[in-house]
Every structure is written in C-alpha cells, then in structure tokens.
Amino acid sequence: MAEMRQDKNFALELDAADELAGRRELFYIRPGQIYMDGNSLGLCSKPAEKAVLRALDDWKTHGIGIWTGAETDYFLYFESIGAKLARLINARPEEVTVCASTTLNIHQCIATFWKPDARRYKIVVDELNFPTDRYAVTSQIRQRGLEPDEVLKVVKSRDGKTLAMEDILAALTEDVAVVLLPSVLYRSAQLLDMAAIAAAARERGIICGFDLCHSIGAVDHDMEAVDCDFAVWCNYKYLSGGPGATAGLYVNRKHFAMEPGLAGWWGNRNDTQFELRPEFEHALNAGGWQTGTSPVLSMAGVDGALDAYEGITMAQVRERSLKLTRYMMYLIDTELAGYGFTVGNPREDAVRGGHVALEHDDAVRINEALKAADVVPDFRYPNVIRLAPSPLYTSFAEVWEFVRRLKEIMDTKAYEKYENKAGTVA
Numbered sequence: 001m002a003e004m005r006q007d008k009n010f011a012l013e014l015d016a017a018d019e020l021a022g023r024r025e026l027f028y029i030r031p032g033q034i035y036m037d038g039n040s041l042g043l044c045s046k047p048a049e050k051a052v053l054r055a056l057d058d059w060k061t062h063g064i065g066i067w068t069g070a071e072t073d074y075f076l077y078f079e080s081i082g083a084k085l086a087r088l089i090n091a092r093p094e095e096v097t098v099c100a101s102t103t104l105n106i107h108q109c110i111a112t113f114w115k116p117d118a119r120r121y122k123i124v125v126d127e128l129n130f131p132t133d134r135y136a137v138t139s140q141i142r143q144r145g146l147e148p149d150e151v152l153k154v155v156k157s158r159d160g161k162t163l164a165m166e167d168i169l170a171a172l173t174e175d176v177a178v179v180l181l182p183s184v185l186y187r188s189a190q191l192l193d194m195a196a197i198a199a200a201a202r203e204r205g206i207i208c209g210f211d212l213c214h215s216i217g218a219v220d221h222d223m224e225a226v227d228c229d230f231a232v233w234c235n236y237k238y239l240s241g242g243p244g245a246t247a248g249l250y251v252n253r254k255h256f257a258m259e260p261g262l263a264g265w266w267g268n269r270n271d272t273q274f275e276l277r278p279e280f281e282h283a284l285n286a287g288g289w290q291t292g293t294s295p296v297l298s299m300a301g302v303d304g305a306l307d308a309y310e311g312i313t314m315a316q317v318r319e320r321s322l323k324l325t326r327y328m329m330y331l332i333d334t335e336l337a338g339y340g341f342t343v344g345n346p347r348e349d350a351v352r353g354g355h356v357a358l359e360h361d362d363a364v365r366i367n368e369a370l371k372a373a374d375v376v377p378d379f380r381y382p383n384v385i386r387l388a389p390s391p392l393y394t395s396f397a398e399v400w401e402f403v404r405r406l407k408e409i410m411d412t413k414a415y416e417k418y419e420n421k422a423g424t425v426a
Contacts, residue, residue, distance in 0.1 A: 004327060004330045006331065006334050006335060008397065008400050008401075010400075011327075011395075011396040011397045011399065011400035012396075012397055014323070014327070014396040015395050015396050015397055018320065018396070019316065020312060020316060020317070020320050020391065020392065021395070023308060023312070023392045023393065024392070024393045024394075024395065026045050026046050026047060026308050026392070026393075027043045027044070027045045027046070027240070027308075027392070027393040028043060028044045028045070028046070028049075029043065029393060032374055033374045033375075033376065034374065034375045034376065034398045034401060034402045034405070035376045035390070035393075035394070036375060036376055036377050036378070036386075036387045036388055036389060036394070036402065037376045037377065037378045037386075037388060038237065038238055038240070038388045038389075038390035038393075038394070039186075039214055039218075039237050039238060039354060039355045039378070039386060039388035040237060040378050040386075040388075041236055041237065041243060042217075042236060042237055042238055042239060042240030042241070042305070042390065043240060043390070043393060044240065044242070045240055045304065045305050045307075045308050047304040047305065047307035047308060048240060048241065048242060048300075048301045048302075048303075048304035048305040049304065050304055051300040051301065051303045051304025051305075051307075052242070052297065052300045052301050052304065054072065054300065055072070055074075055296055055297055055300035056297070058070040058071075058072065058074070059296075059297075066296070074294070074296050075270075076270070077294055077296060077299055077303070078097045078098050078099065078287055078290065078294055078299070079093070079097070079287065080303070081098045081299060081302055081303050081306070082094075082096040082097045082098055082248075082286065082287070083096070084303070084306040084309075085098070085216075085235075085248055085306065087309075088216065088217065088221070088306075088309060088314055089212070089216065089221040089222070089223045089231075089250065089314075090221065090222040090223055090224050090225070090314075091223040091224065091250055092224075092253060094253065094256075094285040094286060094287075095223070095250055095251055095252060095253050095285070095286050096248065096249070096250050096286055097248075097249050097251075097285075097286040097287045097289065097290060098235065098246045098247065098248055098249070098299055098302060099246060099247065099249060099266075099289070099290040099291070099294070100246070100247055100249075100290075100291065100292075101234070101244075101246075101247045102132065102211070102213055102232050102233060102234045102247045103132045103133075103135070103136050104136075104247075104291075105232040105247055105248075105249045105289075106132070106133055106136040106137065106180070106211070106232055107136050107139070107140060107261075107262065108249070108260065108261055108262045108289055108291075109180075109209055109230045109232065109249075109261075109289075110123070110136065110137055110140040110178065110180075110261070111140060111143075111260075111261025111262050112230075112255075112258060112259075112260055112261035112262075112289070113178055113207040113209070113229060113230065113255075113258075113261075114140065114177055114178050114207070115177065116144065116146070116151070116177055119174070119175065120174070120175055120176065120177045120205075121146075121151060121175065121177055122151055122152070122153045122173075122175050122176045122177060123137055123141070123151055123152055123153065123176070123177065123178045123179070123180065124153045124154075124155060124168075124171045124172065124176050124178070124179040124180070124181075124206075125137060125152060125153070125154055125155070125179075125180055125181070126154065126155040126156075126157070126163055126168075126181055126182070127154050127155065127156055127157055128157050128160075128161075128162075128163060128182075128185050128187065128188070129181065129182045129185070129186070129211065130182065130186045130211070130213065130214075133180060133182070133211055134152075137152070137180060138152065153171055153173075153176060155167050155168055155171050155181075161185075161187065161188040161190070161344055161345075161357075162185065162188055162190045162346065163181075163185070163190065163192065165192075165193060165196065165197075168181070168192075168197060169197075169200050172200055172201060172204050172206055173204075174204070176204070176206050177206065177207065178206065178207045178208075178209065179197070179201055179206055179207070179208050179209070180209045180210070180211065181197065181209075181210060181211070182210065182211045182213070182214065183210050183211065183212045183214070183215040183216075183219065183221070183231075183353075184214040184215040184219065184353030184354070185214070185353075186213070186214045186380070186386075187344075187357060187380050187384050187386070188344055188345050188346070188357050188384075189214075189345035189346070189352055189353040189354070189355045189356065189357050189386075190345065190346050190351060190352070190353070191215065191219065191346075191350070191351050191352055191353045192351075193351075194210055194221075194226045194228065195222075195225055195226045195227075198226050198227055198228040199227075201228075202227070207229045207230075208228045208229050209228060209229055209230040209231060209232070210226075210228055210230075210231045210232075211231070211232055211233065212231050212232070212233035212248075213232075213233050213234045213237060214237065214353060214354075214355075215233075215238075215353055215354065216233045216235075216237075216238065216239060216248070217237065217238030217239040217240075217309075217317070217391075218238045218317065218318065218321045218353065218354030218388075218390075218391055219314075219318055219321075219353060219354065220313075220314040220315050220317070220318040221314070223250060223252075227252065228252065229251075229252050229255060230249070230250060230251050230252065230255075231249075231250040232247065232248065232249055232250075233247065233248045234247050234248070235247060235248055235302045235305070238354060238388075238390060238391070238392075239302070239305055239306065240305045240308070240392075241301045241302035241305045241306075242298070242301030242302070242305070244298070245298055245299075245301050245302050245305075246294075246295055246298045246299045246302060249286060249289060250286065251285075251286040251288075251289055253285075256284045256285060256288065257284065259282065260282055260288055260289045262289075262291055263280045263282065263291070264290065264291025264292050265280075265291075265292075265293075266287075266290040266291060266292055266293055266294060267280075267282050267283060267287065267288045267289055267290040267291060268280060268281055268282060268283065268288075269281045269282070269283050269284075270283065270287075308392055309392075317391045317392070318391070320391040321354045321389075321391040322349050322352070323396075324389040324391065324394060324396065324399060325352065325354065325355065325356050325389065326349075327396060327399055328356050328387065328389060328399050328402075328403070329343055329347060329356060331399065331400065331403040332356070332358065332403065335403050335404075335407055336403065336406065336407060336410070339360075339407075339410045340360055340361060340362070341358055341359065341360050342358075342359045342360075343356065343357065343358065343359070344357035344358070344359040344384060345357040354388060354389075354391065355386050355387060355388035355389075356386070356387045356388075356389075357380075357384050357385075357386060357387075358384070358385040358386075358387055359383050359384055359385075360383060360385070361383060362415060362420070363379060363382075363383040363384060363385050364379060364383075364418075364419075364420055364421060365415040365416065365418040365419070365420055366385065366406075366409065366410075366415045367379040367385050368415065368418040369409045369414045369415035369418060370385070370405070370406065370409065372414070373405045373408075373409060373414075374405075375402055375405055375406075387402070
C-alpha cells in the first residue's frame with residue numbers, strides 16, 4: 001500500500017487501482033449511505049436476490065417436485081453450498097455443510113464431541129466471546145446433569161479487550177476435554193492463532209473447535225493447516241447470505257465415523273433416507289450432522305451470495321480487508337486526534353480481523369449521531385463503535401467520507417442531543 005495521505009484524492013486513487021472494486025456492483029447500496037455494519041448483516045447482493053427468487057419460482061412451479069424436479073438439486077443443496085463454502089476456508093467439500101443456526105450447531109458439536117469422564121471433563125471457553133456460545137455450552141453441561149461452575153474453564157482477559165496466547169495455552173490442562181474459542185473477538189477484532197491453539201489441543205488430546213462468525217468471508221482461513229476438530233459460523237455477516245441465513249458447519253473428516261450427538265433424518269445416508277428406517281444411518285460426511293429438512297428459501301440466499309466470491313481468492317479478499325481497515329485507522333489517527341477516540345483493536349495485520357473497534361466515552365451518543373448522518377455503524381457495550389468496511393463492497397472513498405462525517409459530528413457536537421443510553425442495535 002502506497003504511503004498514505006489524508007486528502008480524498010488518495011482514496012480515489014486507491015479505488016481506481018483496486019482489483020476487487022468491480023465486486024461492489026453486485027450489491028444493492030443506497031445512494032449517500034455509508035454501510036459499516038457488514039460484520040452484523042451484510043448487504044443484499046444481486047446474485048443472492050436471483051437465487052431466492054429462483055427458489056420461490058421453483059416452489060411455485062414444482063410444488064413437492066421441487067426436491068427432484070427442478071434444475072437446482074435442492075435435495076442435495078447442502079452439498080453444493082457446502083462445496084462453495086469449503087473453497088473459502090480451504091476445507092474439503094465433504095467436511096462442510098449448511099444447516100440450522102450457529103447456536104444449534106454449537107449444541108450439536110458439544111453433544112457430539114464432549115465425552116466427559118472422571119479425569120477429563122472440563123470445557124474451555126473465554127470471557128470475551130459472543131455470549132450465545134457460552135449459553136449453548138452451559139445448556140449442554142446442564143443436560144448431562146453437571147454444574148457449569150464445575151465444568152466451565154473460562155480464559156480471562158488481561159485488558160478486557162483481548163486474550164493472551166499464554167493464558168489460552170495454560171488453560172489446556174489434563175482435565176480439559178473440549179476447547180471452544182472464537183477466531184475473531186466480536187468487540188475488539190483480535191484474530192487468534194487458530195493453528196497454534198489447535199496444535200496445542202491435539203498434543204494434549206483435547207477436542208478443539210472454533211466460532212468463525214466474525215471472520216469467515218473476510219479472513220483467509222486454511223482449515224487444512226489449522227486441522228481443528230470442528231467449526232461453526234453464521235452466513236449473514238461478511239458473506240451476506242441474508243437475515244438469519246442458514247448457518248455453516250465444518251467437521252474434520254477424521255471424525256466422520258462418529259455418531260452425531262443430535263440425530264435427525266436429514267443427516268441420514270442419502271441412499272437410504274427415504275426408506276425411513278427406524279435405525280439412524282448417518283452420512284459419513286459433514287452432512288451427517290444435519291437434523292431437520294433443509295430450509296431451501298433460507299439457503300438460497302447463501303447460495304447466491306457466495307457467487308460474489310467466484311473468480312477471486314480469499315487471499316485477495318483478506319488483503320483488501322486489511323487495506324481498508326489500515327486506511328481507516330490512519331484517518332482516525334490523523335483526522336480525529338484530540339477528539340477522545342482510541343482504536344481498541346490490535347493494529348498488526350496478523351492479529352486483526354476485518355473490523356475496527358473505535359472507542360470513545362460518548363460512544364453511545366456518537367453512534368446515534370452517525371446513524372442520523374446516514375452512516376450505519378454498530379455499537380457494542382460499553383464504549384465501542386464497530387466499523388466493518390466490507391472487502392467486497394466498501395470503497396476507500398467511503399472510508400474517507402465516513403471519517404469526514406464523524407469529524408463534522410464532533411466539531412458541531414451533534415451527538416450531544418442524544419441520550420447517553422443504547423437503543424435497539426444489531
């Protein structure tokens with residue numbers, strides 16, 4: 001990246017030289033609006049719209065025949081979408097499927113892989129992860145008749161923002177059976193060293209899983225190299241699969257022979273599924289961990305959205321994501337010095353995810369003022385404005401304009417008219 005400048009022309013030069021700039025045309029972007037919330041809900045793309053409308057038309061046309069009579073193979077839809085997702089995380093197609101939600105997939109993985117005994121029974125989580133992960137784990141512990149306080153081992157944060165690798169590794173003691181951690185922390189954007197954590201877990205005989213919700217679609221994951229046991233994620237953030245889109249699940253092929261903890265007929269072998277036998281014969285791939293019938297209309301948005309990644313590599317996507325956030329941090333440092341802002345995320349590329357955590361004592365009110373200025377940010381307690389320039393549709397010029405609008409808000413004190421309490425935010 002060339003030596004950065006503060007003028008708008010520099011942003012325009014970056015856009016002109018950007019090899020992924022054309023991807024922006026695939027998305028519906030409101031004129032004048034600066035969308036910085038792609039790490040909560042990605043914008044609708046034209047391919048996603050097309051796929052959903054196609055599925056609706058197939059339903060209208062075929063009725064029950066949609067499963068086998070349409071041009072799209074909806075009966076095996078999870079396999080074709082899984083293959084698209086697998087390319088983004090360098091996994092084998094048979095190791096990835098789409099089903100349920102992130103939370104339910106965590107339930108599935110804990111129910112499958114957690115085999116507590118008198119010696120090895122603890123589950124390692126961290127205190128900074130998105131809370132649904134811990135809710136699911138706690139629920140699974142109680143289902144076994146155990147007490148969460150006795151089973152959960154929580155990795156504490158030293159600064160309230162990040163996790164220290166030494167503390168994670170120290171938590172992987174002989175009594176630990178499973179470790180579940182996020183790839184990227186949802187507040188601070190810290191990117192954990194997944195490969196090192198997974199390697200340490202393997203050495204100790206610990207099952208290792210990751211929540212990729214805040215990284216997939218922006219970070220260049222390599223699951224072959226990481227070699228963890230399972231991973232879960234939602235498909236509606238950077239991947240833009242639609243509100244509440246069907247979630248993703250990765251199961252390492254070395255576990256295909258294991259019985260799923262939560263069985264359901266859609267996880268049965270395809271060749272015997274409609275024989276409706278009383279005995280469950282789970283498919284020997286990630287699809288074996290599915291439960292209920294595939295939600296076609298929800299999956300269609302994911303299918304179409306993934307077409308936006310065709311013809312490009314995740315290395316390109318990651319490079320652009322880092323450039324966008326690096327440029328944003330530069331403008332924050334140079335244009336907003338003296339206004340009380342701090343950057344709460346790690347600055348080094350190797351440990352930074354795809355968003356910037358902008359901190360301020362008046363973050364709640366500033367967040368509201370940004371929305372009034374036609375910027376879509378995201379607030380997280382207690383003082384973080386999350387800003388996620390999407391690597392597929394956010395321009396460098398929009399990053400520059402965002403900082404200009406924020407500076408104007410601070411200069412005019414436009415935020416002071418808002419209450420110092422958070423409303424309903426995504």
